[in-house]
Amino acid sequence: MIHNRQQRSSMFTGLLLILLGVIFLLDRFDPSLGIGRLIRLYWPGLLILWGLAKLIDHLAARRTGQDRAPILSGSEAALLILLAVILSAFTFRDWIRVHYPNLDVELPPFHQTYSRSEDLAPRTISAGARVSIETARGDITVDGEEGNDLRVSVTKSAPASTDAAAGERMKDVTVVIEPVGDGYRIYPARQDDFRGRVSVGLEVHLPKTASVVAHTASGNIAATGIAGNMDVRAEHGDVVIHDAGADVTAALQRGDARILGVAGNVGLTGQGDDVEIADVAGDATVDGAFIGSIRVRNVAKTTRYTLRYGLRRLPWSEVSVTHLTGRLELDAGDLALSGVTGAAKVVTHNKDIDVENVAGRLDIANVHGDIKVAFATPPRADVNITNDAGAVDLTLPAESSFDVSAVSRSGAVESDFGDRSLTTANEGDTERFHGHFGAKLGAPAITIATSYGTIHLRKPR
C-alpha cells in the first residue's frame, strides 16, 4: 500500500504548543512562581521532551509500518526557535523584575494605571504614641496635627487593561491599623496579587507628639510637623521632611533627600543623588554614596559628610564641620564651604575646593584639584592645607599675623606678604617659603604643602 510509505507527522509540534500555552497560563495565574527562574533551571527538560516525542513517533511508526518522521522537520525547528525566544524573554523579564521591582512591565497601550481613594475610620490615639507606617509600593505622607486623631487616607493604584479589572485587583487590598505595644502599625494587607504589586499610597494625619517610623520599598516619603523621633526608609524614592521636633534618621537606596528644620539630630545613610539639609539644631550626618549635589546650611552642632563607594566602603571624601552658620556645598568636582564658627576638616579627592571664613582650626587634604581659602578677618586658629598636583591660593587680611611654612614640590610659592623674617629657599625643584608675619602673640600656624602647583599668599584687593 502506497500510503504506508508516508511519513507520519510528529507529535513534537503539538507538545511544544501545549508547553507554550501552559507557561503563559502559569505566568498569568501565579506570578510568584517566577517562570523565568524555572525556565533557567529546567530548560534541559525540553531535550527530554524532544527525545520522548520522537521515541513515541518511532514506536508508532514501527507499529503501523510507516516511515517515521525526521528528527527535526523545518516547521518544528521554526517553532523551537520561537519557543527559545519566548523563554528567554520570560527569563529576561523576571530578571528585570528582580533587579528593578518598580518597573511596570505591563505598559500602555494595553495597560494604564487606575486609582481608587478611600478614608479609613478615624481613631483617637494616645499622645506620644509610636506609629509605624509601611507599604511595599506607594508614597507615604505624614502630617503632624493638634489633637489626638489618627486619620488615614488610602490611594490604591494598579495598572490594568480596564478600570473594572483594576478595581478587581485592588478589591482585596485592605489597609490595616493594628495596635502594637505602645503604638500602632499601619500597613496594607494582600498588596501582592496574582498580577503583581498594587501600589498603596498612605496619607496619615496624626497627633504631632507621635514618633513615626515610615518605610516604603518604592515611593516617596514626605513628613511635616512631627515632634517625636522620625525614622524613614525609602528604597526607591525621595524623602522630604519639614519641621521635625526631634531626631530624624533617613535611609535611601536611590533618590533625593530634603530635610529642613530639625530640632534634634539628622542622620542620613544609604545612597542616592541630591541632598539638602538646613536649619538643624543638633548634628547633621550624611554617610553613604550620595553622589549628586549636597547642600547643607545652618547646622548648630557638627556637620559630617562621608562619601563611600563600592565594596570596600572606605571613605572617599570626608568633611567635618562644627557650627556651620553658612553653607557647605559639594558636587562631583567642587566643594564650597563658607561661614563656620568652629573647626572644619576636609579630606577629598579630585575636587576644586573653595573655603571662606572658617573661625576655628582648618584642615584640608586633597589630591588633584585647586584649593582656594579666604579669610575676611585675620585667622586665629591653625590652617593646615595638603594638596597633591594642584594650586593653593590663600587670601588673608593685610593686618593678619601668622607663622607660615609653605612648600611646593615642582612648583613655586608667591607671597603678597613681605617681611625680613619671611624667607624663600629652593632645594632642587622644591620651593620653600617660611617665617613669621605680624604680631608674635597668638599668631596661628599656617602650613601648606603641595606639588605641581603654585602656592599663593594674597592680600585682598
Add this chain to the structure above:
Amino acid sequence: MADRITSRCPCACCRVRGLMGPLILIALGAIFLADQFTRFTFGDLWPILLIVAGAVKCAASLSSRTGHAGV
C-alpha cells in the same frame, strides 16, 4: 510531502485534524464568555488556544493514517 488533507479523507488522522477548527472556535467562544462574566480577561486565557491546538496536533500524530486518501 504531498499531505493533502480533504474533508473526505476517511483516515483517523485527518478526521482528528478536522476537529482543529471547530475546537479552536469553541475555545475562543468560551474565553470571550469568561472575559465577560469572570475576573479572568482574554489576556489571561488566550494560551488555552495554544493548548487546544497542541493537543489536537498530538492526537492527530498518534492516530492511524490507514486509508489516508492523499498522495
